[in-house]
Amino acid sequence: MGRILRTIASRWSRLVLVALLLLSLQTTLFSEVRPFGYSAQLMAMFVAAAGSSHDVRVGAIVGLVSGFMFDAVLATPLGISAVVFGVVGAGASLMMQPFREPTWWLRILVVSVSAASSEVVTPLVNSVVGLGGWLNLHMLVAALVTFAAALLFAGPLIPVTRWTLSEKVSLGRD
Amino acid sequence: MAQNKTNLTRALVLLALAAVFFITLDLGGSGSTSRVRRMFDTIFSPVENVSRVVTRPLSGAWNAVREYDDVVAENDRLKEQVALQEGAAVAAAASVRLSQELLALNGLPTLAGINSVTAQVIGETPTNFSQTVEINQGENSGIKVGMPVLNAAGLIGKVTEVFADRALVMLISDPDYALSVKVVTKSSRTPVTLPPLPTEDAPTVDSVLETTDTSTTSSTSTTTTTILGFTPSATTIPAEVVAGAGSSITVPLASQLSVRETGILEGRGPGTRPIVRFLDATTRAAAIEVGAPIVSAGGSRSLAPPDIVIGVVSRVVERLGTAGPVLEIELVADLSNLSFLRVLLYQPITESGR
Missing domain, CATH: 2.40.10.340 (Rod shape-determining protein MreC, domain 1)
Known part of the structure; x- marks a missing residue:
């Protein structure tokens, strides 16, 4: 019983639940609110925020898990977004490594740049697997929209990812 | 700590391999990925519906702020366009119905x-x-x-x-x-324009229509065709066309x-x-x-x-x-x-x- 409770309360279960909630926001609110016709990528921001607060492995795993969930609601091949978000999560973590004590604004900047990079990596991965047609100037505008949105949303998302991925679990007794 | 890192590395490798595996499977046209999507949809759909209801006011407000002027202008333009097209729509609907009847008649x-x-x-x-x-x-x-x-x-x-x-x-x-x-x-x-035909060489309705029984007067013909299900009505043809009385006839070629x-x-x-x-x-x-x-x-x-x-x-x-x-x-x-x-x-x- 304790083992099951520990599994349910583990950070990976929390990750799935939080990602599910953010994914529902991505497919509803963020799909309809489209500045300049482009959708801001909340899931990419979440993955980048996780990467910026944790090590490379955790960042990549959060990206892969969130990406699989994102792929499940898209019509694109299952695994494409997983690869893209895996790269974004690991990339955000790697970008933070040179800074021993990063300031809050530096972290927000890293999250924004990493999230925006997902809009460039996606068409590249699409082209690699043979789904061409998206490598054009539109992706730069899409990246700019996500970058601007991430400047707004990275602040609240960073504490959310810290809580989601915190290892200490309080179950009343251990 | 070292054990934890090893576990994370294993999980990472497994997830990355799974991603490559699923991409290959999906691009190969396998139906198993559709089953995965349906299973996920069963869980995700209720969450998405709740989110849609909760966020509707926000997206509505966004659309109201961003598109109000455009919507008003478009509404005015569309009203004018509707007034212009009302007559044309009736004629178009009749043409579409006629076209569908002809296609159905010919088994198309x-x-x-x-x-x-x-x-x-x-x-x-x-x-x-x-x-x-x-x-x-x-x-x-x-x-x-x-x-x-x-x-x-x-x-x-x-x-x-x-x-x-x-x-x-x-x-x-x-x-x-x-x-x-x-x-x-x-x-x-x-197009080719033929010279006026002398009266004796003028084409009769018999030669134009594929008929079994044709009775022709100078201006009106009643035709019975061999096409199944088609009931022709009386066809009125101007006398001068049938007679070829001095006017040019433009004949549409197949290439036209x-x-x-x-x-x-x-x-x-x-x-x-x-x-x-x-x-x-x-x-x-x-x-x-x-x-x-x-x-x-x-x-x-x-x-x-x-x-x-x-x-x-x-x-x-x-x-x-x-x-x-x-x-x-x-x-x-x-x-x-x-x-x-x-x-x-x-x-x-x-x-x-x-």
Whole structure:
């Protein structure tokens, strides 16, 4: 019983639940609110925020898990977004490594740049697997929209990812 | 700590391999990934519905602020347009009915013979790298992968993913969308005008119509044809045409009738018009006019039945050498403003079994 409770309360279960909630926001609110016709990528921001607060492995795993969930609601091949978000999560973590004590604004900047990079990596991965047609100037505008949105949303998302991925679990007794 | 890192590394490697495995599986056309999507949809759908209800005021406010002026201007323009087109619509409806009757009479397939399901758009694509919309009808309504989707104006795309009560529709502007189409072109030859015929050589109605029993007067003929199910009415012909009394007759040659070039329509992403490439490289750009209608070609392996209106030619791009021209297409359907759609319950052979 304790083992099951520990599994349910583990950070990976929390990750799935939080990602599910953010994914529902991505497919509803963020799909309809489209500045300049482009959708801001909340899931990419979440993955980048996780990467910026944790090590490379955790960042990549959060990206892969969130990406699989994102792929499940898209019509694109299952695994494409997983690869893209895996790269974004690991990339955000790697970008933070040179800074021993990063300031809050530096972290927000890293999250924004990493999230925006997902809009460039996606068409590249699409082209690699043979789904061409998206490598054009539109992706730069899409990246700019996500970058601007991430400047707004990275602040609240960073504490959310810290809580989601915190290892200490309080179950009343251990 | 070291154990934890090893576990994380193992999980990472497994997830990365799973991603590559699933991409390979999905691109190979395996149906197992669809099952994974359906299972996930069972869990995700209630969460998404709650989110949609909660966030509706926010998206409504965004649309109100951003589009109010445009909506007012468009409303005025549309009122004027509706007034102009009311008369034309009646005439067009009569022509469409006549065309469908003629097609049915000759045993040719028509859209009227295909059942359809009306659906409402409930969501747009959450990504910037696919052109899809989500509709509120799915497998329970008989919708299957590959079925063509229309709105009131014309073809807008095809169903690519089906769940129990919803489906994803790939829009015609998606770069992964391709469809065989026909372009109605003008004739390459000029009409022939025959000189006036002497009265004794004038054509009779017998020679023009394939008849079994014809009685002709100077101005009216009653015709009985051999075409099954067709009941002709009395045909009134001007006396001077029958008699050939001194006037020229312009005879339409077979080459004067509309020529249909067949090509492949390809989407090119948002904000960019789709193009048509020709299967026949010898097609001459001069034979195609701007404004020529584009309709689906049909055929046993086509993704859509024949003669669904898609758009009109907006630009003809000639290419050097033996490469045929490329046409830019202005779609008749406004893909940025979709609400109610019609899914034709017609599954192409190429998509059957999915």
